[in-house]
Each structure stands twice: as C-alpha cells, then as structure tokens.
Amino acid sequence: MKLVNLIAPLAFLLTGASAHAGWSIKFKDPKGDDRGPGKYSYPTDAVYTSGSFDLLELNVTDQGADIQLDLVFNATIEDPWGMAKQGGANFSVQFVQIYVDTDHKSKSGELTALAGMNAVFQDESAFERVILVSPQPGARVKQEVAQKSPKHKNLLVVPREISAKGKTITAKIAKKDLGQPTDQWGWQALVASNEGYPANTDVLCRKVNEYEGQHRFGGGDDYEGDPNFMDILVSPAKGDSAEKDAQFKILSGYVSGADQNKWKRAVLPMVYGK
Ligand SMILES: [Ca+2]
Ligand SMILES: [Ca+2]
Ligand SMILES: [Ca+2]
Numbered sequence: 001m002k003l004v005n006l007i008a009p010l011a012f013l014l015t016g017a018s019a020h021a022g023w024s025i026k027f028k029d030p031k032g033d034d035r036g037p038g039k040y041s042y043p044t045d046a047v048y049t050s051g052s053f054d055l056l057e058l059n060v061t062d063q064g065a066d067i068q069l070d071l072v073f074n075a076t077i078e079d080p081w082g083m084a085k086q087g088g089a090n091f092s093v094q095f096v097q098i099y100v101d102t103d104h105k106s107k108s109g110e111l112t113a114l115a116g117m118n119a120v121f122q123d124e125s126a127f128e129r130v131i132l133v134s135p136q137p138g139a140r141v142k143q144e145v146a147q148k149s150p151k152h153k154n155l156l157v158v159p160r161e162i163s164a165k166g167k168t169i170t171a172k173i174a175k176k177d178l179g180q181p182t183d184q185w186g187w188q189a190l191v192a193s194n195e196g197y198p199a200n201t202d203v204l205c206r207k208v209n210e211y212e213g214q215h216r217f218g219g220g221d222d223y224e225g226d227p228n229f230m231d232i233l234v235s236p237a238k239g240d241s242a243e244k245d246a247q248f249k250i251l252s253g254y255v256s257g258a259d260q261n262k263w264k265r266a267v268l269p270m271v272y273g274k
Pocket of ligand 1 (some may be wrong): 030032055
C-alpha cells in the first residue's frame with residue numbers, strides 16, 4: 001500500500017471529531033426596537049433598565065463538544081433578584097427563547113411558540129428545537145415546559161451552562177443536545193422577560209398588558225392574543241434600521257381582545273444562514 005493511501009484516512013480520523021469546530025454565524029439586530037410591535041413599553045420598576053430587552057447580536061459558535069451562543073444586549077446585564085444564589089444563572093430580568101429550524105421544509109416541525117409567547121411561525125420555518133436561555137434553574141425550566149407546554153417537551157434544549165458578563169449572556173449547549181449546526185439552519189430569538197411567578201398558561205414569562213405596571217409591560221392589551229416579547233431578529237439580520245420597521249410590521253399582525261374566537265397570532269419568520 002502506498003503511503004498516501006494510508007495517510008488520508010488517518011488524517012480524517014485525527015480531525016473528524018472536531019472537523020466543524022470554528023464554524024460560526026453572526027446575526028445583528030438594530031438598536032432601539034425593544035418595543036415589540038412598536039408600541040410596547042417597559043415595566044416601571046427600576047430593575048428593568050433601559051435597553052435590557054434590546055438584543056443587538058446573536059453569535060453562534062461551534063466549539064467542538066459545545067455550541068456557544070452569545071447574546072449581546074444594549075444594557076449591562078445585572079442580577080438584582082439574586083437568581084445565581086437561587087441555583088440559576090447570574091441575571092434576572094431577561095428570558096430568551098431561541099428557535100431553530102434544521103430542515104427548512106414547509107410545515108416540517110412545530111409551528112407554535114412556547115406557551116405564553118402568543119405567537120406562531122411561518123410554515124417554512126417550522127422548528128425542530130427550542131433553546132431556553134433562562135436564569136431559572138434548568139430543572140424548573142424543564143418542569144414548566146413539561147407541565148404547561150407539553151408539545152415542546154421533546155424539542156426543548158436546556159444549555160449546560162449559562163452566565164452573563166458585561167452586556168452579554170452566554171449559553172453553552174452540548175452539541176449532542178442540539179445537533180451539528182449548518183449554514184442552512186434557521187434561527188429566531190424571542191426576547192422575553194423572566195417571571196418567577198408565571199400564570200398557569202405561561203412558561204416563566206412576563207405578560208404585556210394594556211398599561212405598564214411595576215412588573216408588567218404595557219402597550220398591548222389585557223387579553224392573551226398579544227405577543228409577550230419585546231425584540232426578535234429579522235432577515236437579513238445585519239442590524240440596519242429597516243429591520244426595525246420590518247419587526248414592528250410582523251409583530252403588529254396579531255389580533256387580541258375579549259373575544260378569543262377573533263384572536264390572530266403574530267406569524268414569525270426565521271433568519272437563515274449564509
Ligand atoms: Ca434590538
Ligand atoms: Ca423544520
Ligand atoms: Ca429586532
């Protein structure tokens with residue numbers, strides 16, 4: 001056997017395990033669009049500092065055994081409620097749900113966002129995974145999803161480690177839990193707020209009401225047709241201000257009010273890779 005025939009498979013064996021390490025993708029989001037459909041307002045309590053729900057970047061990096069997500073916000077991330085001392089991560093008010101479409105086939109996957117979000121996805125963006133970046137302990141996140149949003153139980157990915165530093169929340173996910181990301185995957189990040197005392201219908205999220213309160217967002221209505229999140233990604237996710245208006249238009253597509261039969265969900269797109 002020629003030496004070259006021996007070397008090629010050997011090189012594959014040596015590099016195969018980490019062949020994808022180093023792959024990354026960056027999504028940017030405009031500043032100042034942390035108002036959902038354009039008219040949402042923050043709760044009045046001082047912990048909800050300006051920019052706390054304004055996503056600026058989502059970076060996804062393959063690190064070999066882990067996939068790392070870095071979420072950059074327009075505010076320093078703080079832990080005023082001491083979530084870290086309660087066995088959670090070191091931040092308090094944010095709760096980001098990251099939806100992933102791994103096959104980009106119409107209606108292949110789940111279309112409804114987690115209980116409490118009050119939103120659905122476009123047919124082409126039916127998702128296979130939902131990654132929950134919550135400051136709550138992982139066991140509680142799993143329990144809430146199993147109890148209140150059972151159809152997402154098998155799609156749920158809980159990061160093995162979540163921490164905040166400066167303006168960035170970082171989540172490390174075991175690759176075996178997520179799969180191997182490719183340029184063809186679709187991504188969406190819903191920026192909601194962590195609620196330790198959620199309604200029976202909501203997975204750990206804070207509600208949007210008609211008027212803002214100490215711990216309630218305002219600018220929606222007091223029924224359950226309005227989306228309960230403040231910021232999303234919009235294609236092409238370069239962070240241009242046009243994406244701001246595109247987001248407001250997408251999220252304004254909902255109908256809420258006293259008559260549940262008339263409710264219409266906001267329909268969310270995803271952003272696909274390179
Ligand atoms: Ca933003
Ligand atoms: Ca899919
Ligand atoms: Ca946005």
